[in-house]
Amino acid sequence: MIKCFSQVKYAVGTSEFTLDLEPGSTTADLEIMIRKKGAGALDGITLRAAVNKHYVSEPVPLEDGDEVAFIPPVQGG
Numbered sequence: 001m002i003k004c005f006s007q008v009k010y011a012v013g014t015s016e017f018t019l020d021l022e023p024g025s026t027t028a029d030l031e032i033m034i035r036k037k038g039a040g041a042l043d044g045i046t047l048r049a050a051v052n053k054h055y056v057s058e059p060v061p062l063e064d065g066d067e068v069a070f071i072p073p074v075q076g077g
Contacts, residue, residue, distance in 0.1 A: 002030070003069040007045060011038030021062060027051060028059035034070055045072050 002017055009015045012034060019033065027049040035042050049056050050069040062068065 001067045002034075003067065004034070005069065005071050007072045008034065008038070008042065008047065008070045011041035025062050026059035027056055027062065027068065030062065030068060031070065042072075047072055 002019060004012055004015055004017075019030070021030065031047060031049065034047070048071045049060075050071065051060050051062070052067050053069075
């Protein structure tokens with residue numbers, strides 16, 4: 001399951017979806033797919049990835065059933 005928040009959700013048109021990935025795919029591979037799906041709307045935006053509710057900073061190999069979330073920078077005031 002892929003979860004998208006804030007600008008990511010608006011760029012890809014949904015808050016949750018699933019994808020069939022090639023064996024050995026990583027969070028970095030998935031981010032490339034998300035950015036392509038966003039058709040430029042995510043250019044220049046740094047995304048954080050969380051796998052199974054844990055933030056990751058390096059590409060992580062994904063396994064069947066993983067929940068991956070992409071979160072843009074948090075803004076507030």
